[in-house]
Amino acid sequence: MFEKVWDAHLVGDGLLFIDLHLVHEVTSPQAFEGLRLAGRRLRRPDRTLATADHNVPTGPGAPDELSQAQLEALSRNCEEFGVTLYPLGHRRQGIVHVIGPELGVTQPGMTIVCGDSHTSTHGAFGALAFGIGTSEVEHVLATQTLVQTRPQTMLIDYRGGLGVGCTAKDMILGTIAQIGTDGATGHVIEYAGEAVRGLSMEGRMTIANMSIEAGARAGMIAPDDTTFGYLEGRPGAPADYAAAVEGWRSLPSDEGAAFDRVVEVDVPALAPQVSWGTNPGQVAPITGAVPEPADESDERALAYMDLRPGTPMSEIAVDRVFLGSCTNARIEDLRAAAEIVRGRRVATTVQAMVVPGSVTIKAQAEHEGLDEVFRAAGFDWRGAGCSMCLGMNPDILAPGQRCASTSNRNFEGRQGRGGRTHLLSPAMAAAAAVTGRLTDVRELV
Amino acid sequence: MKPVTVISGKVAALDRVNVDTDQIVPKQFLKRIERSGFGEFLFWDWFRERGFPLNRIEFHGAPILAAGRNFGSGSSREHAAWALQDYGYEAVVAPSFSDIFRSNCSKIGLLAVELPEDDVRELLDRAPEPATVDLAAQTVTLPSGRVSHFDIDPAVKQRLLNGWDEIALTEQRLGEIERYEAERERDGPDTLAI
Numbered sequence: 001m002f003e004k005v006w007d008a009h010l011v012g013d014g015l016l017f018i019d020l021h022l023v024h025e026v027t028s029p030q031a032f033e034g035l036r037l038a039g040r041r042l043r044r045p046d047r048t049l050a051t052a053d054h055n056v057p058t059g060p061g062a063p064d065e066l067s068q069a070q071l072e073a074l075s076r077n078c079e080e081f082g083v084t085l086y087p088l089g090h091r092r093q094g095i096v097h098v099i100g101p102e103l104g105v106t107q108p109g110m111t112i113v114c115g116d117s118h119t120s121t122h123g124a125f126g127a128l129a130f131g132i133g134t135s136e137v138e139h140v141l142a143t144q145t146l147v148q149t150r151p152q153t154m155l156i157d158y159r160g161g162l163g164v165g166c167t168a169k170d171m172i173l174g175t176i177a178q179i180g181t182d183g184a185t186g187h188v189i190e191y192a193g194e195a196v197r198g199l200s201m202e203g204r205m206t207i208a209n210m211s212i213e214a215g216a217r218a219g220m221i222a223p224d225d226t227t228f229g230y231l232e233g234r235p236g237a238p239a240d241y242a243a244a245v246e247g248w249r250s251l252p253s254d255e256g257a258a259f260d261r262v263v264e265v266d267v268p269a270l271a272p273q274v275s276w277g278t279n280p281g282q283v284a285p286i287t288g289a290v291p292e293p294a295d296e297s298d299e300r301a302l303a304y305m306d307l308r309p310g311t312p313m314s315e316i317a318v319d320r321v322f323l324g325s326c327t328n329a330r331i332e333d334l335r336a337a338a339e340i341v342r343g344r345r346v347a348t349t350v351q352a353m354v355v356p357g358s359v360t361i362k363a364q365a366e367h368e369g370l371d372e373v374f375r376a377a378g379f380d381w382r383g384a385g386c387s388m389c390l391g392m393n394p395d396i397l398a399p400g401q402r403c404a405s406t407s408n409r410n411f412e413g414r415q416g417r418g419g420r421t422h423l424l425s426p427a428m429a430a431a432a433a434v435t436g437r438l439t440d441v442r443e444l445v
Numbered sequence: 446m447k448p449v450t451v452i453s454g455k456v457a458a459l460d461r462v463n464v465d466t467d468q469i470v471p472k473q474f475l476k477r478i479e480r481s482g483f484g485e486f487l488f489w490d491w492f493r494e495r496g497f498p499l500n501r502i503e504f505h506g507a508p509i510l511a512a513g514r515n516f517g518s519g520s521s522r523e524h525a526a527w528a529l530q531d532y533g534y535e536a537v538v539a540p541s542f543s544d545i546f547r548s549n550c551s552k553i554g555l556l557a558v559e560l561p562e563d564d565v566r567e568l569l570d571r572a573p574e575p576a577t578v579d580l581a582a583q584t585v586t587l588p589s590g591r592v593s594h595f596d597i598d599p600a601v602k603q604r605l606l607n608g609w610d611e612i613a614l615t616e617q618r619l620g621e622i623e624r625y626e627a628e629r630e631r632d633g634p635d636t637l638a639i
């Protein structure tokens with residue numbers, strides 16, 4: 001599948017055509033400025049789409065001065081260069097990797113880039129999608145192409161079905177724990193197997209999203225009827241939908257296709273997963289304990305996380321719960337968490353918040369009454385954005401605070417200087433919110 | 446971009462693996478809309494920790510940074526490469542780099558050099574003893590005098606040696622791009638029409 005998409009986009013030797021360029025406020029200002037200084041135009045505004053997500057406030061109050069300046073720069077740049085922008089307050093605003101699929105502009109077989117490493121999310125549709133730096137953003141703005149070397153390919157074969165209470169998040173956390181945060185460096189992953197076929201598009205996006213946490217250049221999932229059903233009727237979907245689907249059916253890898261590496265993951269063996277350290281490969285099952293450090297990196301992580309080896313994961317108390325991010329803030333994620341929260345209360349020691357991935361998802365959740373479920377339990381119900389996943393807005397942890405988070409990175413200081421992050425699924429985050437500690441969600445269903 | 450040729454001088458040692466770009470430049474400094482001046486934010490939190498290796502006076506002013514494997518993992522922020530360069534590093538040497546970080550470095554003329562684990566170990570253990578990185582020869586002369594070879598994409602090497610602007614190079618291929626757009630580009634989605 002990767003080869004088919006790659007070959008279809010080769011303009012010439014080492015030059016790849018980009019079908020969709022997504023833009024946000026944080027990694028684009030210097031790129032637009034570069035265009036301006038060089039007197040270049042934006043080659044293809046019709047293949048460029050912008051939104052504000054990284055630094056927008058999700059609660060009441062205006063953005064801080066610097067964030068405001070960045071948001072204004074994005075508006076100015078989009079106006080000057082003729083780019084469609086969904087700014088703060090727009091009904092289509094949201095996390096860039098949430099709104100692309102939601103609008104149906106993410107489609108099978110496309111090449112998609114964005115100045116954000118979680119662009120891999122769009123690979124869930126059988127697109128080749130990857131994050132780029134600001135110099136490359138400028139290159140795409142100017143030429144609609146990228147200079148690329150062909151990556152290697154890796155098949156991750158999920159064997160067997162998911163157990164009760166386990167989700168796509170547990171599959172990908174378990175996978176990164178197995179292969180390491182640089183296990184897929186230089187590779188494009190194809191995720192395959194029965195458990196992947198059984199996932200909704202939301203679940204597949206969760207998996208593809210975290211490809212970068214295994215070091216992969218991109219992650220792809222073959223499109224099928226689930227994909228086609230999701231995209232049908234969305235604003236960006238092709239007018240002649242049946243014809244488009246016919247074309248997309250030829251994308252999946254051919255029987256017996258060769259990969260440079262193959263990894264098997266034993267899915268039924270996966271319990272709900274939780275990270276204990278400061279990278280997304282430092283993960284343990286909730287039924288397990290904080291491991292003995294294997295090296296200096298583990299020792300440093302344990303010290304930062306203030307954890308002792310041997311402590312049962314389910315005895316770790318949390319102060320905050322964050323339900324959000326491009327990994328897990330879609331409607332299905334909110335439904336799964338609400339299911340656990342319904343009729344229960346957030347523990348008195350915990351401060352919990354829900355940040356929907358987009359304005360559209362927020363409206364859908366409110367239509368379904370999920371906001372009431374969360375509010376009644378004591379959750380804070382917020383506006384759309386990246387929020388506490390990276391803490392560029394006021395949503396940050398205080399030093400020493402411990403957070404159960406549905407996001408994608410548990411790096412030191414990621415959610416606030418001195419903050420301690422435990423990555424887990426939405427249902428597991430909900431369970432932690434109501435018990436006040438990391439909890440096996442299977443005890444609550 | 447200034448041409449990159451030979452980088453010779455002291456080595457600073459950061460003997461840690463999986464150094465992520467959140468550590469290299471924390472998010473609170475990504476709100477600037479300028480491209481320069483990120484050096485003062487480099488390793489912002491770590492520089493404020495007691496015992497952080499790069500605080501050692503003998504590492505100050507080193508043009509070469511040696512570090513553990515998977516350097517630059519995580520976020521795609523090019524600000525990380527900008528900060529390392531603005532701080533004064535001209536080359537980073539490690540057993541491996543994340544793909545996006547390595548690519549970002551290549552765009553701005555910060556040399557990301559991948560050497561075998563043992564050779565990086567020598568740099569780390571003997572820092573600040575000097576080393577020499579020679580891009581044209583694709584070699585690193587280690588403190589012991591031993592010479593280690595490194596690989597680099599030939600196109601990237603040519604661009605760095607000459608200090609060429611990548612966009613200007615691609616613009617010379619405009620004919621190819623136009624032909625692709627006319628003959629092979631897929632229909633939609635049109636972001637101006639949704």
